Amino acid sequence: MNSITKKFYLDIEISKGMKVLDVGCGKGATTELIAEIVGENGKVIGIDSNRNALYRAEQNINLNKLKNINYICADLSNLDIENNKFDAIVGRRILKYLPDPKSSIKQLSKLLKPSGVMGFQEHDSTNLINDEKMPLHSKVNNWIRKLV
Ligand SMILES: C[S@@+](CC[C@H](N)C(=O)[O-])C[C@H]1O[C@@H](n2cnc3c(N)ncnc32)[C@H](O)[C@@H]1O
Numbered sequence: 001m002n003s004i005t006k007k008f009y010l011d012i013e014i015s016k017g018m019k020v021l022d023v024g025c026g027k028g029a030t031t032e033l034i035a036e037i038v039g040e041n042g043k044v045i046g047i048d049s050n051r052n053a054l055y056r057a058e059q060n061i062n063l064n065k066l067k068n069i070n071y072i073c074a075d076l077s078n079l080d081i082e083n084n085k086f087d088a089i090v091g092r093r094i095l096k097y098l099p100d101p102k103s104s105i106k107q108l109s110k111l112l113k114p115s116g117v118m119g120f121q122e123h124d125s126t127n128l129i130n131d132e133k134m135p136l137h138s139k140v141n142n143w144i145r146k147l148v
Contacts, residue, residue: 005092005121006033012119014038018087021111022046023076024094028057028069034090035069043068045084049075076104085113092121097145 014020016039022031025046034044046069048054054071061069074080076098089108095101105118112118132138 002029002033005030006037008119008121009034009037009090012088012090012117014088014090014117017041019043019085020045021081021084021086021089021108023089023091023108024048024097025057025071026050026053028054028060028071030090030092031057031069031071032060032064032066035066038068040068043070045069045081045086046071047074047076047079047081049073076108079107079111081111084111085116086111087113087116089116089118090120093123095120095122 014034014037016037018038019042020034020038022034022044025031025048028046031044031046035042038044046054046057048057048071051073054073057071060066061071072081076094077100089112095104098104109118
């Protein structure tokens, strides 16, 4: 999955020296991919509301001696980083967990530089077989949604 994600970041033209916001970064897998692309003159801020996930993410940056990542524990519905402007804002598997993704995207867009880009990588479940025919699948899907 990370190779597809990396291609996606390159396709939306994330590049060396950029300042990027990774929303719903979890344990930092995506944040580290971005850190590699933007390089030492770039910067990535990863945001997640789950402290435990961020603790794991912090451990990885220490282990891999990554100097261009900062993690912030915050809820996307209540972000207080107004003074920051980003070249790119990205997220992977986050929109489906937000109660009002449209309004979150609108809020996040205020943090973009004028020429900035925003890109989200989400599962496309529109081609799934009708959920009603798979009650167990639907039940497990709801459990995962609640858990995250
Ligand atoms: C499925 S994980 C994806 C993690 C990471 N983006 C990845 O692809 O590896 C979803 C993440 O979104 C975070 N999340 C969900 N709702 C959030 C919110 N309102 N504000 C901040 N983070 C949130 C969860 O804590 C979780 O770490």
